[in-house]
Amino acid sequence: xxxxxxxxxxxxxxxxxxxxxxxxxxxxxxxxxxxxxxxxxxxxxxxxxxxxxxxxxxxxxxxxxxxxxxxxxxxxxxxxxxxxxxxxxxxxxxxxxxxxxxxxxxxxxxxxxxxx
Amino acid sequence: xxxxxxxxxxxxxxxxxxxxxxxxxxxxxxxxxxxxxxxxxxxxxxxxxxxxxxxxxxxxxxxxxxxxxxxxxxxxxxxxxxxxxxxxxxxxxxxxxxxxxxxxxxxxxxxx
Numbered sequence: 001x002x003x004x005x006x007x008x009x010x011x012x013x014x015x016x017x018x019x020x021x022x023x024x025x026x027x028x029x030x031x032x033x034x035x036x037x038x039x040x041x042x043x044x045x046x047x048x049x050x051x052x053x054x055x056x057x058x059x060x061x062x063x064x065x066x067x068x069x070x071x072x073x074x075x076x077x078x079x080x081x082x083x084x085x086x087x088x089x090x091x092x093x094x095x096x097x098x099x100x101x102x103x104x105x106x107x108x109x110x111x112x113x114x115x116x
Numbered sequence: 117x118x119x120x121x122x123x124x125x126x127x128x129x130x131x132x133x134x135x136x137x138x139x140x141x142x143x144x145x146x147x148x149x150x151x152x153x154x155x156x157x158x159x160x161x162x163x164x165x166x167x168x169x170x171x172x173x174x175x176x177x178x179x180x181x182x183x184x185x186x187x188x189x190x191x192x193x194x195x196x197x198x199x200x201x202x203x204x205x206x207x208x209x210x211x212x213x214x215x216x217x218x219x220x221x222x223x224x225x226x227x228x
Contacts, residue, residue: 004158035216045159045206045219091158095217101164101172102147104208104217108158 004092004107012113013082020067021077021110023092032096034068036077039089039109048090051075079112087114118143120220122207128226129197137192137223139207146212148190149174150182152203153222159206165190166212197227 004025013019025034036048051059051068058066063080075094079086092107120141129135141148149164151174161174165184179201181193190209194201204224208217 033216037219043204043222043224045208045222047216050216093159101166102212103164103174104149104161106151106158106160108156 004094004105006090006092006107006110008110009108010111010113012115013079015082015084015114015116017082018078018080019082019112021079021090021092021112023075023077023107025073025075025092025094025105025107027073027094027096029096029098032094034066034075035093035095035104036064036066036075037091037093037106038086039091040085040087045091049077082114084114084116087112118218120207120209120218122205122220122223124223125221126224128228130228131198132196135194135197135225137194137205137207137225139190139192139209139220140188141190141207141209141218142188143209143218144187145209145218146187147215147217148184148207148209149217150180150190150192151206151208152176152201153206154203162192162205197225199227201225202227 032053034051038046049061067076089109091109095104123138146167150162151159153159163182165171207220210217
């Protein structure tokens, strides 16, 4: 079964500091995509960053970067220079294609608090 | 503006009263999907559609129906809602082929 595990349900970070959110996943597929989504109090799901599994280079989007370890099936998100607006729920997810269908599997989420 | 819209945004209903939550996207996406979000469980896929007239079950399809008669629309139908379907529902769409999904704003449903 395909699963995504976010082992830390909550984390906190001081404003301007760096925080790393962990995520592990389990799949037998070799070709897939990984995502981090942010859900602020508005409940809107916002794509933060994505990583193609076939790419060795870690994705980066401004203050957000990932550490993708394919062999270990690990996909952590690093937020640098944390801002108050980063406070949200964060969901790790991966997307696979199987037999002509596509599926997006989410972790249970992690609540990030940013302290001023 | 490229977007996914859902209606209604909030709905309170009673057990057994049929309801439909609409979803529409203006990006010509082939792939559309419905998720429900419950505390401590993350988002779970209900149904998805690869294209017009092509739909398939996700992880939690029981009690739900969908249809895809037009490319832009993907309504979620609850024929006989029950209290355990109280949840936050999201519609999402994307181009096929492992592209990033765009999410709608969510529909909060309360079934009494």
